[in-house]
Amino acid sequence: MYFVINIIGIFVVIGIVFLCSPNKKKVNWKPIISLLIVELLITWFMLGTNIGKWVVGKIAAFFTWLVSCANEGISFAFPSVMANDTVDFFFSALMPIIFIVTFFDILTYFGIMTWIINIVGRAISKISRLPKLESFFSIQMMFLGNTEALAVIRQQLLELKGQRLLTFGLMSMSSISGSIIASYLTMIPATYVFSAIPLNCLNALLLASMLNPVNVEKEEDIVYVPPKEEKKDFFSTISNSMIVGIRMVIVILAMVIGYVALTAALNGILGFFVNGLTIQKIFSFIFSPFAFLLGLSGDDAMYVASLMGIKITTNEFVAMMDLKKHLDDLAPHTVAVAATFLTSFANFSTVGMIYGTYSSILGDEKSVIIGKNVWKLLVSGMAVSLLSAMLVGLFVW
Template structure:
């Protein structure tokens, strides 16, 4: 029964996005079907085969090694803290970002990361038959993050029309940066994190194609490649990367502290009107229909719905920290669905990040396309997370 409900949930998500699309007649269904088939194959490979499990294990081991390297640097600066049996969130999940950002920038400097992006982006473009730039952008987001990926294609963004600009904004809601993965792994199972990452990339393309279908001519379907003149020397690159990583740590820390405190204050106010009323309970009721459609039982559906609301209102770190404390008491299907849904940047603050990026990279007239379509960005981010969770849920019971 719950398996069938999960299938219905996947169909409902697609139907809701279709109803939200202002240009239903322009939707290209062949790329959507191709992407869905490819996603099912990826999910089956990752979760249903020994080879897939082996691949996930190796990727997980690689990131564990990265975190262990980062921990040595943290231990040098904070030896007494790292010697404790339990390490605070700031030291275990946030500070490693400094090294991981630097490591990924080193891969970019030596051309390894651009090569991966080029090959995977080409493959997705061939499978989906969607524009090359959008296909490559989905892969850039996976490794670099949304704001960094937007900066890479800034010259091309300046000349594309507003419809395509909106497409990149819609896709940016579902991004995940490789530099953040280590922080996720300290809180939730790696298997579902690494399965969610490629699914989110493909679903970002799929949902954007439904919400904002565009036609791109062959002459406009080109990729911007940064010139060698833009490349800095190696030591300047890694030094700047460390500063960027530290800035990310501070920003995430500020957001986590601020949003958790804001939630506590809001819960205090709500408690004055009704005893026991919290923002988490309100969100659990709002998102509960979608949680039930992911094949979850009553109690688990309400809890996952609560996590959905926390993620949307605050960020995935707050929700993952909550989920981490409940992993021991939840069944595999619930853990898989919840972890997959949380593995993305889709929340209100991400809209601000995207708008700010457009403002800094483009003129005010072009960046206004984001402000005018906030609801579409929210629909895109939530739909991608729900679709990825529904697909993963079909393979884990």
């Protein structure tokens, strides 16, 4: 029965997004169906075949190796901390970001990451028949992060019309950065992190084409390539990457501390008026219908619903830390859908990041398109996470 409910959930999410679309007649269903078929095949390959599980295992091992390399640097600076049996979240999950950012920037510097993005982006564009820039952008933000990917195509964004600019804002809600993956692996199973990554990429394209259908002429369907003049020397690049990495660490740490503290304060206020009432319980009721559509029941559904609320109001790190404490107590299906749902940047603070990036690149006049469509960005982010979790849930019971 729960398997059937899981299938129904996929159609409910797509139906809700379709109802939210202001131009329902312009929605092209062929790319949507094509992408869904591709996603089902990818999910089956990763979770239902020995080869797929082996590939995911090798990728996870690679990122584990990257973390071990990062730990060498952290141990040099903080030997007594890293010698402990239990290492704090700041050192185990956040500090490795400094090295991971640098590593990916080195790959980009030598054209390796650009080559991968071009191949995968071109393949997605041909399969879906959606515009090239949108297809390439979905891959770029998967490796680089939403704000970094927007910065890469900034010259082309300056030439785009308002409505198409909204598409990139919608897609940016569903991103994940390669530099963050290692941090996720310290909290939730690697299998579901790497399952969520390609699914989020394709679902971002799929749902953005529904929420904001835009016709792109052939002559406008081009991808911006940064000139060689913009390329800095190698040592300047890696030095800047390390500075960017520590800034990311500080920002994430500040957000985690701040939001956890705010949640505790809000729970204290709520408990003053109603004994035992918390923000987690409120959101568990608000999001419970979607949790049930994930094929969950009873306490598991309410718990995952509370994780959804934590993620959208704070960030995925806070929710993942909570999930990590309960991994051994939850059913495999519950762990699969919860971990997949949490693997993205979709929350209120991400809306602010996207608006700030648009404002800095395009100016206040063009960035208004984001401010006027905040609800669409939130719908897009939540819908992508739900759809990815539902697809993974079909193969894990």
